[in-house]
Amino acid sequence: MLFNQSLESHFRESLYKSTLDCPDVSQFLPLDSDKYIAISLLQKAIRRGEFGFAFSSALALLNINDRAFWKRMCVIVFEDIGIANLNLIGRVTIAAGNKRFRQKVGGDRIVAATLISEMCQSKKDRSTDDLLEFVEMAKALEQVKDDLVEMHLLERLERVTTNEQPFSHQSAAALAAAIGLPSDPQSSRNRIACSSAYFDTLVESGFDRTCVELSRLGLSRSGEALPIFMPLLKRLKDDERGTSNDDNFPPQTLIDGIPSWTYNGHTRIGLSAFREYINRSDKMREFLSDHSGRDLSKSRTVAALIFRLESGQMTKRLSWPTGNRIRSSIERLGWNIPDNAVEIGNQIILDEFDLLNECRATAAQHYLR
Numbered sequence: 083m084l085f086n087q088s089l090e091s092h093f094r095e096s097l098y099k100s101t102l103d104c105p106d107v108s109q110f111l112p113l114d115s116d117k118y119i120a121i122s123l124l125q126k127a128i129r130r131g132e133f134g135f136a137f138s139s140a141l142a143l144l145n146i147n148d149r150a151f152w153k154r155m156c157v158i159v160f161e162d163i164g165i166a167n168l169n170l171i172g173r174v175t176i177a178a179g180n181k182r183f184r185q186k187v188g189g190d191r192i193v194a195a196t197l198i199s200e201m202c203q204s205k206k207d208r209s210t211d212d213l214l215e216f217v218e219m220a221k222a223l224e225q226v227k228d229d230l231v232e233m234h235l236l237e238r239l240e241r242v243t244t245n246e247q248p249f250s251h252q253s254a255a256a257l258a259a260a261i262g263l264p265s266d267p268q269s270s271r272n273r274i275a276c277s278s279a280y281f282d283t284l285v286e287s288g289f290d291r292t293c294v295e296l297s298r299l300g301l302s303r304s305g306e307a308l309p310i311f312m313p314l315l316k317r318l319k320d321d322e323r324g325t326s327n328d329d330n331f332p333p334q335t336l337i338d339g340i341p342s343w344t345y346n347g348h349t350r351i352g353l354s355a356f357r358e359y360i361n362r363s364d365k366m367r368e369f370l371s372d373h374s375g376r377d378l379s380k381s382r383t384v385a386a387l388i389f390r391l392e393s394g395q396m397t398k399r400l401s402w403p404t405g406n407r408i409r410s411s412i413e414r415l416g417w418n419i420p421d422n423a424v425e426i427g428n429q430i431i432l433d434e435f436d437l438l439n440e441c442r443a444t445a446a447q448h449y450l451r
Contacts, residue, residue, distance in 0.1 A: 089295055093172035094183060100173065100196050101187045107195045110134070112141035115340070119351070120146070123344040125158050129396035130331070131202040135341065140194045148190060152178035155194075156304035159201065165316045166205040166326075166400045168293060173197060175299050205326045207400040209315050210308040212408045217254050218264075219415050226251050230258040231265050235274050242280070242314075243287040249318070249404070253311060256280065260301075260310040277301055280310065289313040290320075315404070324402030329395035332435045337446045342439045345446065346393045347385025355445040356381040356388075359438050365430045370419075373427070378418040386417035387427045388438075 113120050113135075120142040127136035143151040159174040177184055177193050184193045217223060230238060241247070241255035257263065262275030281298045285291055293316045300309030335342045345352035360366055360380055370380045378386070390413050416424045431438065 086295065089172075089292060090176060093169075093176045096169060097173040097177060097193070097196075098187045100200065101192055104188070104192050104196045105133070105199050107137060107191065110137050110141060112145055113138040113340075115139075115142060117143060117146050117150075118349050119340070119344060121154060122346055122349055122352075123340065124154070125162070126343055126346075126393060127341075128158060128198065128201045129162055129206065129394070130343075131397040132341075133199055133202045136198050136202060137195055140198055141191070144190055144194065148181075151194075153304065155197065156300060157306050157308070160300050160304060160306065160308045160312070161211045162206050162208055162396065163201060163204055164207040164210050164400075165293075165312055165319050166207040168296060168316075170197070170200055170204055171296050171300070172292075174201075175296065175303050178303050179299075203398075205398045205400050206396050207405060208394065208396070209400075209405040209408055210311045212405075212412045213253055213311045213315070214257070214307055215412045216250065216408060216415070217257050219417075220250070220411070223250060223254050226254050227258070227263055227265065230255060231263055231267075233258070233274070235259060235276055235279060238274065239279065239283045243283060249314075253314060256310055256314060257307065259283075261307050277310070284313050290316055318404045319402055322402045322404060324400050324405075326398045326400050328397045329399055331395055332392050332432060333439065335439045335443065337443045340446075342442045343392050345442045346388065347382055351442065351445045351449050352385065353381045354449065355438070355442040356384040358441040358444060359434075360384065362437060362441065363430070363434055365434070366427075369423075369427055369430055373416075373419040373423040375418050383418040384431070387424070387431055391428055391431060 113123065115123075120139040124136050124139035124143065127133070127139065140151065143154070155174055156178045159171050163170055174197055177197060181190075184190055187193060230241070233241075238255050238259035242252060242259055244252070258266075259275060260277045260280035266274060277298070281294055284294045290313060293313045297309040297312045300312070301307070331343075337345075345355055347353060347356070357380075360370065366384065370383060374380055374383050414421055414424055416422075419427060
């Protein structure tokens with residue numbers, strides 16, 4: 083069973099009580115934009131604690147496709163809130179999967195406003211997303227993943243629950259057991275990866291039951307691999323002290339009422355702006371000529387650098403030893419550039435952020451006129 087009844091009842095009751103304190107949102111109107119800009123603004127505004135921008139984006143997305151909006155909320159809560167607030171994860175996943183219940187407690191507008199307000203104010207943790215990126219990209223894990231490809235499911239599950247190994251190896255085994263690795267032979271992938279066996283094994287091995295069941299439900303509702311890492315991370319976090327701090331944000335501007343940081347590599351305006359920025363920046367053009375490969379376009383390479391400097395930044399980020407080490411590791415990984423060139427590229431962009439935002443404004447005028 084994906085979610086036991088007592089746990090589901092607990093989060094339903096908690097969500098109902100939360101809606102009683104819903105902020106007044108009668109003055110908010112839907113953002114006038116396409117769905118890609120609305121999705122980008124929703125998630126980044128939540129990261130930054132900007133409720134007004136986030137809720138206006140939510141209204142736009144609810145008008146476009148309410149099911150897609152709630153699926154996106156599941157992705158956001160596992161990607162950006164994570165182990166920092168399991169209660170909030172529970173309420174978002176319950177709300178996302180039951181339209182009838184949302185109507186009973188006030189409707190989509192009230193439920194969305196309640197949850198987005200709490201997500202903006204909550205402590206946040208991106209360790210699930212950071213860990214997935216590290217497992218997928220780190221060259222240091224290539225041999226580990228090659229070995230896992232040759233293993234049957236039971237062998238992979240044993241690697242997940244064996245503590246006498248580096249956490250990165252345990253995480254790679256978790257991905258292999260629950261989802262499968264990209265290099266797994268497709269003909270046998272169903273045989274060597276099984277999410278239900280993975281979550282059942284975690285329960286049997288003494289991992290936090292609530293966290294495991296939330297992760298199981300989250301995988302089903304979001305369609306993303308992120309939730310599978312949450313029980314592993316929570317077990318470590320329970321033994322480590324943490325604080326929360328706001329990240330440093332680079333300069334921003336408003337472009338026709340929309341923050342410049344909305345326009346990232348997942349929007350046409352953002353990619354157009356990054357192409358213009360490359361054309362106007364001698365330093366970035368030279369840097370990309372010296373360091374970028376052919377796997378990604380130069381504009382998407384710039385987008386990857388900008389993500390770590392701006393798009394992924396947040397307020398009230400949970401700071402804890404293991405999470406900090408994971409974040410430090412992925413921030414040194416180069417998307418389409420050598421790892422040792424990342425710091426150089428980052429500094430060029432930081433020095434030229436005003437120019438970058440000028441290019442965003444120019445691109446927005448072209449696409450939105």
